[in-house]
Amino acid sequence: MHDTTLLHLIEDDIAPTQELLDLLQSEAVALHGRDMALLETILARKQSLIVLLEQHGRRRAQLLAELGLPADRDGVQALAAQSSQGEVLMQRLDVLSGLLDACQQVNESNGRIIQVQQHITSNQVRILMGGESPSLYDSRGGTSPMARRRALSQV
Structure with missing residues (x-):
């Protein structure tokens, strides 16, 4: 019994786990496209599936x-043996x-x-705010210093 x-x-766990795998794969596409609305939808469904699986x-x-x-697995094998x-x-x-390994x-x-996206965004914000300058060259071949730090609203 x-x-x-x-x-x-x-x-009962196989179908929700397959759905979770599908959502994770959709999440990868949404992350690449930075589709925040889709990511929010995926996150909500992912959370409910994870709670169910737990x-x-x-x-x-x-x-x-x-x-x-x-x-x-050893416990299941012991039960399966009997x-x-x-x-x-x-x-x-x-x-x-x-399926769980694939997830x-x-x-x-x-x-x-x-x-990677957090790193890219951090670099972009730092550049916009006038932080440490990346290796940019001016017309004479020297590195151009960035101007003073600016507030993001003034960029």
């Missing part, structure tokens, strides 16, 4: 703990694990995109 419950919990994960961990098994549905259980767990990779990539 516990094996069937665990299988249903895993099955709840399901806690229920799976609780179920395994009630059986005295660790709340990880179950007639063990092979299906492990196959579906592999599908879910693959993590895309999320890390999105994080790098955000860091």
Whole structure:
């Protein structure tokens, strides 16, 4: 009975995890295009999916703990070894694990995109405000010093 419950919990997570992966991939496109309206929509849906997946994960961990098994892959394998549905259980767990790994990779990539954009924006603001000048050359080939620092409203 516990094996069937665990299988249903895993099955119930596959569709939301696939949706999360799709959202993360859409987020990458929106980040490149700096589409803030789309990013807000994606973030709201992402948050609700993450909450749902966390709840399901806690229920799976609780179920395994009630059986005295660790709340990880080894615990599922131990339960699967005693179950007639063990092979299906492990196959579906592999599908879910693959989706979660893909989500993590895309999320890390999105994080790098955000860091690059923050760096670019920071440099642009610094230049606009008259901070340290980049290596700009004047007509004589010398580096041109930037004028005094300015407020962003005066640029």
